[in-house]
Amino acid sequence: MNPKVSVIIPTYNRADKVGKTIESALVQTFSDLEVIVVDDGSTDNTPELLRQRFGCRIRYMGQPNQGASMARNKGVAEARGEWVAFLDSDDVWEKDKLAWQFKAVKQCGPQCGACYTDVRLFNYDEERTLFEMAEASHRHQDEIGSNPEVLKLLVRPGGAGMVVCLSSLLARTDLVRGSGGFDPKLLYSQDSEFMFRLALMTGFCYVKRPLVWFDRSPAEIRHVGVSADWNKMDFFLKDSQIRLEGLMAMGSRIPASVRQLIRQQLSSVHSGWTNWYLEAGDYRRARDSVNRAVRMNLTRNIVMKWLLTWVSPALARIAVRRHMSRTQPMVTV
Numbered sequence: 113m114n115p116k117v118s119v120i121i122p123t124y125n126r127a128d129k130v131g132k133t134i135e136s137a138l139v140q141t142f143s144d145l146e147v148i149v150v151d152d153g154s155t156d157n158t159p160e161l162l163r164q165r166f167g168c169r170i171r172y173m174g175q176p177n178q179g180a181s182m183a184r185n186k187g188v189a190e191a192r193g194e195w196v197a198f199l200d201s202d203d204v205w206e207k208d209k210l211a212w213q214f215k216a217v218k219q220c221g222p223q224c225g226a227c228y229t230d231v232r233l234f235n236y237d238e239e240r241t242l243f244e245m246a247e248a249s250h251r252h253q254d255e256i257g258s259n260p261e262v263l264k265l266l267v268r269p270g271g272a273g274m275v276v277c278l279s280s281l282l283a284r285t286d287l288v289r290g291s292g293g294f295d296p297k298l299l300y301s302q303d304s305e306f307m308f309r310l311a312l313m314t315g316f317c318y319v320k321r322p323l324v325w326f327d328r329s330p331a332e333i334r335h336v337g338v339s340a341d342w343n344k345m346d347f348f349l350k351d352s353q354i355r356l357e358g359l360m361a362m363g364s365r366i367p368a369s370v371r372q373l374i375r376q377q378l379s380s381v382h383s384g385w386t387n388w389y390l391e392a393g394d395y396r397r398a399r400d401s402v403n404r405a406v407r408m409n410l411t412r413n414i415v416m417k418w419l420l421t422w423v424s425p426a427l428a429r430i431a432v433r434r435h436m437s438r439t440q441p442m443v444t445v
Contacts, residue, residue, distance in 0.1 A: 116144040117210060118191035118285065122183030123201035124152040127161045129327075130201040134166060137199060142210035146171060148187045149201075153177030181294035181302045188288055196285050198303075202327040203279040209323035213282045216256045216317045224258055225314035226283040226307075228276050229323040236328030243320060246275045252320045262316040263370045266308040267359070267377055276316070278303040280324045287314050295358075300351035305358065312365055346388060352381045379409035386421060387432045395425040 119137045123130045130149070137147050151158055151174040162172050175186060180200075188196060197213075199205065213227045220227075230243040230252075238245070243252050250265060252275075259265075265276050291309045294302045356378040359366065366374070382405035389398035402421045405414050420428040 114192040114194070115146045116193055117142070117146075117195045117197055117282070118187070118193035119145055119147045119197050119199055120184055120187030120191065121147065121149045121199050121201050122152055122180045122187065123149060123154065123158060124177060124180075124183075125154045125156045125158065126201045127154070127156045127158045130158060131161065131165055133199060133201050133204055134162075134170060136205040136207070138166075138169060139207050140205065140210050141208050142214060145197075145210070146192060148173070148190055150175065150183040150187045152179065152183040179296060179299060181296040181298065185293040185296075188285070188293055191285055194285055195282055196288055197282045198278050200279050200327075202329070204325040205279075206323045206325075209280075210282065212319045212321060212323060216319050217282075219256050220258045220315070220317040223315045224317040225287045226281060226310055226316045227318065228282075228316060229280040229319040230321055231277045231280055231324045231326045232322040233328045234325050238328075241322045242275050242277060242326075243322075250275060252318055255320045256317065257320075258315055258317045260315075262311045263308060263367070264373055266304045266311060267356075267370065267373045276304070276307055277324060277326055278307065279326060281307065283310060284314070298351055298355055300348055301355045305355045308359060312362070345384070349381055349384050349388065353378070353385075356381060376409045379405045379411075379414065382408060383414060383417065386417060387436070390421065390425060390429040390432055393429075395421075398425055398428070 121130070121133060121137070123133075134147060134149065137145070147170040149162060149170050149172050151162075151172065153174070153176045159172070159174065162170065166172075171190070173186065173190065175183065184198065197210065209229060213229065216227050217224060230241045232241050246252070250261065252259070262276060287310060291306065291313060294306045296302075298305055356374055359374050360371070360378065382401045385401040386398050386405060389395070389401060398421055402414070402418045406418050417428065420431060
């Protein structure tokens with residue numbers, strides 16, 4: 113008989129962390145599950161450690177280093193459960209995480225084929241949970257409920273979208289497969305882009321309990337292998353542009369209010385490219401980028417940047433430097 117849930121854990125060179133992650137899945141009070149660990153080409157002692165510590169308690173499979181998206185897609189393809197749950201190899205679940213989610217799925221009905229929970233952070237100076245940090249317009253009021261605004265959350269993965277964390281997601285396997293899985297072209301925001309497409313297919317319910325511990329160690333520690341350039345600005349801008357343009361291409365499938373939010377975010381990305389090219393002294397590309405930013409979202413600040421970039425790009429570069437020195441660095445997930 114097949115298990116009810118397939119827990120998919122991609123890992124790469126985390127022999128010091130993945131054991132604790134796997135244990136948190138194996139000790140769930142909801143025990144009708146299988147744990148699939150997809151080793152994305154680890155060069156440390158991950159394979160030996162997992163064989164010795166877990167043996168046949170897990171399904172271990174390896175592949176060349178291709179990134180988390182390919183590893184998760186392999187896990188989905190091999191899953192035997194009616195539901196799949198994703199767990200990154202540096203994150204940890206509370207023992208009743210899955211039990212609470214099935215309670216929520218039962219309460220919210222078959223229209224909700226996906227469920228997420230609140231999350232606590234560790235290795236990071238923040239005591240609030242993700243739900244507690246959410247913007248007022250995205251607060252979760254009930255202990256269990258459905259979220260009709262989840263598409264808006266998932267447009268901004270480094271902002272409000274952090275509320276919907278992949279390591280807290282439980283979803284029906286047929287829906288995950290029908291969504292097309294994770295896009296390997298995306299290395300920064302593949303999880304939120306995948307969940308956005310999933311949210312076009314089914315409702316999302318939630319549990320307002322912090323049932324996941326999410327590792328927030330510095331990006332250069334957490335992201336290695338094919339994702340090693342995670343914290344470089346041009347890497348972030350390129351990845352964000354691919355994701356947002358892909359969402360825009362979905363056209364009428366997306367509600368008008370969500371399309372407008374995507375345009376605003378894409379405008380911000382082109383504004384970021386403007387800054388990048390100004391700093392590099394590539395004024396032609398800076399002007400092209402600021403033109404795109406204006407077309408996507410006409411605001412006072414964007415218009416001012418457009419004027420300055422066209423009239424005096426050298427002065428625009430100075431203005432951008434001054435602005436960047438007064439603002440905090442971007443926080444990414």
